[in-house]
Amino acid sequence: MPTLYHHTMSTASRFIRLVLSEYGFQTDLVEEQTWEKRKEFLAFNPAGTLPVYVDDNMRALCGPTIISEFIDETHGVLKRDRRLFAEDPFQRAEIRRLTEWFLQKMEQDVTKPLVRERVHKLIIPNGLGGGAPDSKVLRTARSNIRHHMKYLTWLSGSRQWIAGERLSYADLSAAAAVSVLDYLGEIDWNEFPVAKEWYQRIKSRPSFRPLLTERVRGITPVSHYADLDF
Amino acid sequence: MPTLYHHTMSTASRFIRLVLSEYGFQTDLVEEQTWEKRKEFLAFNPAGTLPVYVDDNMRALCGPTIISEFIDETHGVLKRDRRLFAEDPFQRAEIRRLTEWFLQKMEQDVTKPLVRERVHKLIIPNGLGGGAPDSKVLRTARSNIRHHMKYLTWLSGSRQWIAGERLSYADLSAAAAVSVLDYLGEIDWNEFPVAKEWYQRIKSRPSFRPLLTERVRGITPVSHYADLDF
Incomplete structure (x- = not known):
């Protein structure tokens, strides 16, 4: 069976x-603590990043x-209307743009700093980068959340799924990022009812x-984390 | 005619x-100074990055x-043995891996900090991030060059082109990064004769x-910058 090296708080892994x-x-599934720099893992990916x-x-x-391009080429292409990618090159470009947005831009602006400060620093030994969260980093990341949630509101309010009429990689990448932030109680859903309706659908x-x-x-995750009707 | 917004010192643009x-x-070709945050440009790409x-x-x-995936889907696929991408999904994954390496990892470790400190800071007004180069940043980036050039040596020494028997996106991304560093005189070619032979071929x-x-x-570029036989 294939193996996926992942971390539960890594957006890209989710x-x-x-x-x-x-x-x-x-x-x-093998949960990898990348800061341990395990030889077996680095042999697969010298860059030390997840997922592998x-x-x-x-x-x-x-x-x-x-990984997602490979899965599309070898499997997605056979899935017809259950394909998570499009056929049209411009539509594919749009799905790639949004996926990149949530896995790279939102990751840099919000998810990565929040996970580092709130999750990894608790686990990583002091000498290797662990310790107390940096309140300035937390503040900046939190102020960026609203910007990204507003964008998600716009996308989910104007289309059935965020890249068009069909569930796609774009939705799954956005939901992966949102779910990490939601675990940590970082999203005030009262502010974003349209995005919430989209997230409820995908969470189900x-x-x-x-x-x-x-x-x-x-x-411990926020109390509504696993509720489908939060 | 299509338009490409680029900057001459941007690896991804090259x-x-x-x-x-x-x-x-x-x-x-329109050369874009991204720090000017021109409205017309931001309308095309709110993230403000190049190329567009x-x-x-x-x-x-x-x-x-x-852009490169789109070009492959709409044009590359028709080019047969002049295609800059592969047909086999694993071979495609390998080309993507190397392209990502030179456009993202080498960019973060070396090219981006060197260009920012040595080029952009000269041009950007003081209040907007311009000023004198940070010698600590320069030192770190320069010490990372050798690591990447050794990897390029290994790749170009073991294969005709760095991802296999055919020129591919992997070669063009690596050459784009190397050419920016070479302009700035940051590569000591005496140390890397195998990579030099590969670069001479692609530069021609x-x-x-x-x-x-x-x-x-x-x-001013280093004196051998435009020489095909340096």
Whole structure:
């Protein structure tokens, strides 16, 4: 069986888990603490980033873009109206743009700093970068959340799914980011009812269930985290 | 005619110019100083990054990945043995991995900090981030160059082109990064003869010529920059 190296608080890992689950893939999951720099893991991905997908022939694919493009080329293309990518090149460009937005821009602006300060610093030993959260970093990241949630509101209010009429990689990447922030109680849903309706829809999909039952050591999720009707 | 918004010292811009030129595309080139945050430019790409490709119907494609995937889907696929991408999904993954390496990892570790400190800070007004280069940043970026050049040596020594038997996006992205650093005289070619042979080959291609004649205001390139036999 293929193996997916992931971390439960990594947006990119959650994105690929959702993609694989939507397509009915079974994989072994290995949670990787990247700061431990395990030799076995670095042999697959010298850059040390997540997720990493290792197939039955021990060939490794690293990073959300490379894995999701590969899955589309080898499986998605056969899925007809259940394909998570489009056929038209401009529509594909739009899905790629949004996926990049949530996995790279929102990640840099919001998700990565919040997860580092609130989750990883609790676990990482002091000498390796652990310690108390930096309140300035938290403040900046939190002030960026609204900007991204407003954009998601606009996207989910103007289209059935955020890149068009069909569920796509764009929705799964946005939902991956939102779910990490929601675990940490960082989203005030009263402010974003349109985005909330979209998130409820996507959260109700069977592919989302495993994410909602996982817990991070030492951090209890916000009370509504696993509720489908929050 | 389509328009490409670019900057001559942006690796990602050079990469797309090489791709377009290899495929015989004509575009209008507009050099964009992204720190000016021009409204017309931000309307095409709110993220404010380069390059941006605007087609005849004023549809914008932003960023090297999205543009190069689009060009492959609409044109590359018809080019048979002149295609700059592969047909096999694993081979495509390998080309994507290397392209990402040079456009993202090498960019973060080396090219972006060096260009910011040595080029942009000269041009950007003081209040907007201009000023004297930070010697600590320069030192770190320079110490990272060797690591990337050794990797390029390994790649170009073990294969005809760095992702296999055919020129690909991987070579063009690596050459784009190397050419920016070479302009600034940051590469000691005596140390890397194998990578030098590969760069000489790619530098001799007609697609490279326009890059070799451009100059940045206030910065003269290293004397061998435009020599094909350096």
